[in-house]
Amino acid sequence: MEPTTLNFKAQARDALADEPLRSALSHLSGNVGRGRDAAIAALPEFDALRDRAVEIKNHTLANLDFYLEKFEEKVNESGGHVHWCRDPEEAREKVLELCQSVDAKSVTKGKSMISEEMELNPFLEENGITPVETDLGEYIIQLAGETPSHIIAPAIHKTKDQVSDLFHKHHQALGKMERLSEGEDLVAEARDILRDKYLAADVGITGANFLISETGSTVIVTNEGNGDLTQMLPKMHIVLASLEKVVPNLDDVATLLRVLARSASGQEMSVYTTFSTGPRRADDPDGPDAFHVILLDNGRSEMLGTEIQDILRCIRCGACFAHCPVYSSIGGHAYGWVYSGPMGAALTPALIGVEQGHHLPSASPICGRCEEVCPMRIPLPKLFRHWRERAFEQKVYGARVRFAQNIWGWAARHPRIYRLAGRIAANMLSRPSGRFRWLPFAGGWTKSRDFPAATGTTFADQWRAKRGSRS
Amino acid sequence: MTAGNSRAATSRAEVLGKIRKSLQRDAPLSETPSESGVNPVPARAQLPDAERLELFVRYAEASQASVTRIKGGENVPKAVADFLAGQNLAPKIRVAPELDQIPWEQAPLLEAEFGKADPEDAVGVTGAYCALAETGTIMMISGEDRPSTLTMLPETHVVVLRADQVVGGLQDGWSRLREDFGEGQMPRTAIFVTGPSRTGDIELTMFLGAHGPRRLHIILVEDD
Numbered sequence: 001m002e003p004t005t006l007n008f009k010a011q012a013r014d015a016l017a018d019e020p021l022r023s024a025l026s027h028l029s030g031n032v033g034r035g036r037d038a039a040i041a042a043l044p045e046f047d048a049l050r051d052r053a054v055e056i057k058n059h060t061l062a063n064l065d066f067y068l069e070k071f072e073e074k075v076n077e078s079g080g081h082v083h084w085c086r087d088p089e090e091a092r093e094k095v096l097e098l099c100q101s102v103d104a105k106s107v108t109k110g111k112s113m114i115s116e117e118m119e120l121n122p123f124l125e126e127n128g129i130t131p132v133e134t135d136l137g138e139y140i141i142q143l144a145g146e147t148p149s150h151i152i153a154p155a156i157h158k159t160k161d162q163v164s165d166l167f168h169k170h171h172q173a174l175g176k177m178e179r180l181s182e183g184e185d186l187v188a189e190a191r192d193i194l195r196d197k198y199l200a201a202d203v204g205i206t207g208a209n210f211l212i213s214e215t216g217s218t219v220i221v222t223n224e225g226n227g228d229l230t231q232m233l234p235k236m237h238i239v240l241a242s243l244e245k246v247v248p249n250l251d252d253v254a255t256l257l258r259v260l261a262r263s264a265s266g267q268e269m270s271v272y273t274t275f276s277t278g279p280r281r282a283d284d285p286d287g288p289d290a291f292h293v294i295l296l297d298n299g300r301s302e303m304l305g306t307e308i309q310d311i312l313r314c315i316r317c318g319a320c321f322a323h324c325p326v327y328s329s330i331g332g333h334a335y336g337w338v339y340s341g342p343m344g345a346a347l348t349p350a351l352i353g354v355e356q357g358h359h360l361p362s363a364s365p366i367c368g369r370c371e372e373v374c375p376m377r378i379p380l381p382k383l384f385r386h387w388r389e390r391a392f393e394q395k396v397y398g399a400r401v402r403f404a405q406n407i408w409g410w411a412a413r414h415p416r417i418y419r420l421a422g423r424i425a426a427n428m429l430s431r432p433s434g435r436f437r438w439l440p441f442a443g444g445w446t447k448s449r450d451f452p453a454a455t456g457t458t459f460a461d462q463w464r465a466k467r468g469s470r471s
Numbered sequence: 472m473t474a475g476n477s478r479a480a481t482s483r484a485e486v487l488g489k490i491r492k493s494l495q496r497d498a499p500l501s502e503t504p505s506e507s508g509v510n511p512v513p514a515r516a517q518l519p520d521a522e523r524l525e526l527f528v529r530y531a532e533a534s535q536a537s538v539t540r541i542k543g544g545e546n547v548p549k550a551v552a553d554f555l556a557g558q559n560l561a562p563k564i565r566v567a568p569e570l571d572q573i574p575w576e577q578a579p580l581l582e583a584e585f586g587k588a589d590p591e592d593a594v595g596v597t598g599a600y601c602a603l604a605e606t607g608t609i610m611m612i613s614g615e616d617r618p619s620t621l622t623m624l625p626e627t628h629v630v631v632l633r634a635d636q637v638v639g640g641l642q643d644g645w646s647r648l649r650e651d652f653g654e655g656q657m658p659r660t661a662i663f664v665t666g667p668s669r670t671g672d673i674e675l676t677m678f679l680g681a682h683g684p685r686r687l688h689i690i691l692v693e694d695d
Contacts, residue, residue: 027675048511055508063504065490074655084483136681137672153672160674187670187678194682199590215657225668225683228623232660243486248506250648254641255510268530268606269665272683277657283615285587287659297486304493 001119001147003352005336008359015330024159025331034322035266036373042268049258054377056252057313060244061304067213067246068295074216078278080291088118091296095120095205095238098292099129102236104202110220110227111135112207113151113316114240114296116338117351120205131205132197134226136190143170149332149340152264152318157331160186194226204230204288208241209315210256211293214249217277218293221260221270228274237276237288243300244312256315259375263317299351307386311346313376320370320380326363335360342370346383354390358397361387422458429454516605516640523604527637528691530607534666535679536687543695547631548578550690551596558686560594560627567597568616570631587618588625595625595684599632601647602689605640606665609689612648613660622662628684634693 004011015021028034040046060067072082085091095118099107107124109115109131121131121142133142137155141148143166148154155163163186168179174193180186206227210219218239220227231237247253261270280287303309321327321341332340337357339347345364349357361384370380391397392405411418429436435450445451456462491497518526528538541550555562563582566575575583588595600612609630613619622628638644644663652658668683679685 024674030675043513043515045511045513049513052508052510056510059504059506059508062494063500065487065494065496066500066504068490069487069499078657083479084486086482086485090482134682135672136670140672153675155672156675158673163673183673183676184678186673187681191680191682195590198682214655217657217661223668224670224672224681225623226681228619228662229682232619232623243490250645251510251642254645257641258513265671267665268534269608269663271534271664271666271668273663273665275657275661277659277661280613280659284613284659285615285618286620287613295486297489301486301489301493304490305495306493 001116001338003337003348003356005348005352005357005359008334008336008363011334011336012330012363015334020159020162021157021331022329024157024162025328028156028322028328036263036319037266039262039266039268043258043262046259046262049255050375050377052255053259053315053375054313056247056255057244057376060247061309061312064243064246064301064304067248068243071211071213071216071246072295074213075278075291075293076216078216078291080216080278080293082293082295084295084297086297088296088298091240091294091298092118092120092123094294095240096124096127096129098236098238099124099203100127102202102290104129104236106130106132106197106201107203107205108132108134108198108201108230108234109138110204110206110222110230111138111152111154112205112240113148113338114207114242114294115205116147117242117296117298118240120240132194132201134194134198134224134230135222136187136224136226139190139194140166143167147333147338150318150321151316151339151341151343157333198229198233201230201234203236203238204232204234205238205240206231208239208245208293209260210253211241211246212248212250212253212275213246215275215277217275219253219273219275221257221273223265223267223271225272228272231274231276232287235288236290236292237279239276239291239293240296241293242296242298260315260317263319263373263375303350308346308350308383310378311343311350311383313378314343314347315376316343317375319373319375323369323373325365325367325369342380343378346378346380346387349387349390354387354394355396358387358391361385362391419458419460422460426454426456426458510642512640512642513605516603516642518604518639523639524634524637524691527602527604527607530604531602531609531666531689532607534607535669536607536666536689538689538691540691540693542693544633544692545574545577547573547690547692548575548581551629551631552578552581554629554688554690555594555627558627564594564596564629565589565592565621565625567595567618567621569598569614570596571616573631588620588623590624592625594627594629595621596629596631597621599630599636600661601644602632602637603640603644603663604637608663608665609687610644611660611662611664612658614658619660619662622664623683626680626684627686627688628664628667629688629690631690631692634691637691 140155327341345360431453670681
């Protein structure tokens with residue numbers, strides 16, 4: 001997908017004015033969106049598990065070559081194949097080649113963000129293969145011709161009404177004439193239609209939440225069971241995964257699973273956690289005849305050992321999305337590329353470059369809620385600051401912004417001048433009414449809200465007067 | 472070596488080379504890197520027998536599975552027939568071959584066929600590999616007499632579970648696998664099932680029966 005990240009500001013403005021979008025996003029603050037609290041309260045060991053989860057990922061990343069090679073060895077041993085791909089182009093060529101090797105006409109797909117990175121669907125279509133998304137959210141946006149706006153709830157930007165319209169429009173050709181309005185009926189209709197697609201598919205493509213080095217298994221976590229039907233009915237199962245999904249062994253996966261579902265939806269465990277190892281065995285009555293894993297790098301190998309390595313710990317639970325004031329206001333599409341929300345703001349500049357992606361980490365109040373809820377303790381605000389510094393160094397900000405930042409930076413390094421300027425500003429910005437409707441150089445702020453007036457002396461002066469005591 | 476193969480080899484070498492460069496490592500490690508961390512096991516995954524069974528039932532029901540507790544394996548056919556009747560479902564079942572020792576003929580109305588699931592099968596009846604008290608989860612594995620499709624295709628999944636199959640938590644499931652299959656070995660498919668299929672993809676409201684079974688019913692068989 002061609003990034004539109006540079007249009008972030010305009011896209012965010014449009015999103016704020018989009019009534020159906022705001023209505024759809026309002027559900028994020030409900031039980032499924034923020035359900036983690038109760039599930040975490042019921043597990044006293046949650047914080048210990050979190051610490052261990054961080055340790056597992058850090059250890060794996062520090063030895064990534066070893067665990068990937070061992071994973072490959074185990075996949076081979078179980079009769080599967082691993083394909084290392086440097087970039088999205090190479091990965092989708094490989095998928096096409098595999099599909100063509102079994103004369104595939106139609107392909108069912110489980111949810112995969114790596115597939116979005118690869119822009120796999122349009123590529124398969126161009127080559128005469130029909131991809132069918134089977135995760136309900138992905139299916140909805142495929143009908144709408146859109147991309148996911150959330151890593152685990154891809155159609156979160158759609159209202160039920162919009163889904164009704166979409167189904168009505170697209171399902172009539174399949175003999176479903178009635179426009180349904182109840183969520184339950186919509187789910188049942190999609191179930192019915194996708195049944196046939198599963199059965200007709202030649203290849204099933206899924207993503208992976210984890211790859212296990214000890215056994216050569218790939219793991220998917222779903223609530224719908226679509227990923228299971230996708231992989232067990234066709235003759236070939238292709239798994240799309242990026243390098244950092246690998247973990248050493250089954251016991252480590254247990255720890256990661258224990259923090260994943262609780263953080264994602266507040267469930268004790270997602271409905272289906274599925275481990276796939278190689279193709280079907282000689283005696284198995286069902287399952288795929290062939291098993292292939294696409295291992296995509298796409299810039300990850302270069303993130304290792306740098307300040308942004310921490311984002312590679314991400315297990316894509318989505319907790320940071322539900323707790324982000326920015327994401328909750330504008331949704332995912334405004335971000336302009338595959339990944340949105342706090343994790344997307346930290347990851348995107350690494351994958352598409354800071355020149356393209358710099359608005360995303362800038363659009364954060366650094367309130368820290370994302371870091372607080374992250375099961376993998378990823379220091380997201382620190383990563384945002386990292387990108388802001390890189391953006392400043394690489395001069396991607398406009399001259400005006402850089403001028404202002406330079407002045408501020410200079411003042412901040414001269415405490416006397418900084419304090420003096422602070423006092424002058426506090427004086428000038430005090431006002432009996434308590435607010436400003438308009439301020440020079442702050443039109444962007446005062447256009448949509450009042451600027452609060454300063455009251456009393458500066459923080460530094462109060463701090464001094466009270467000698468650092470709070471009362 | 473064909474052109475495709477040599478390109479694949481190049482990509483592999485390049486990706487691994489970049490990783491090693493970033494990790495400032497000249498050559499592959501010769502042995503497994505040491506790591507001293509221990510994966511914590513929640514206390515509730517380590518309960519004594521009786522409590523473990525209660526916890527399993529509690530969490531299974533919380534996940535919206537239904538549970539019937541019966542005494543003695545010979546009563547399974549009746550329990551299945553009763554459940555289907557209670558749900559107004561036709562007494563026609565597709566049974567995993569692993570359960571062919573159960574005296575199905577004792578429930579005369581039950582029409583039992585064995586084997587993997589057909590798309591038309593409405594009810595699948597299977598055993599389980601084991602079950603996890605920790606989260607009310609059923610562990611299913613694929614094998615000669617355990618078709619995976621029975622877990623996923625039919626609208627109703629009935630699981631026949633012996634009480635002694637209920638273990639504490641995930642790590643006990645791994646221990647069993649390691650014992651049965653050997654260190655580092657897995658069956659083709661292992662599915663951990665916690666409740667019936669659902670989706671939150673329409674306005675983050677949960678609806679049951681997305682693609683997998685709409686109903687998950689567990690018949691928990693205790694000794695006489």
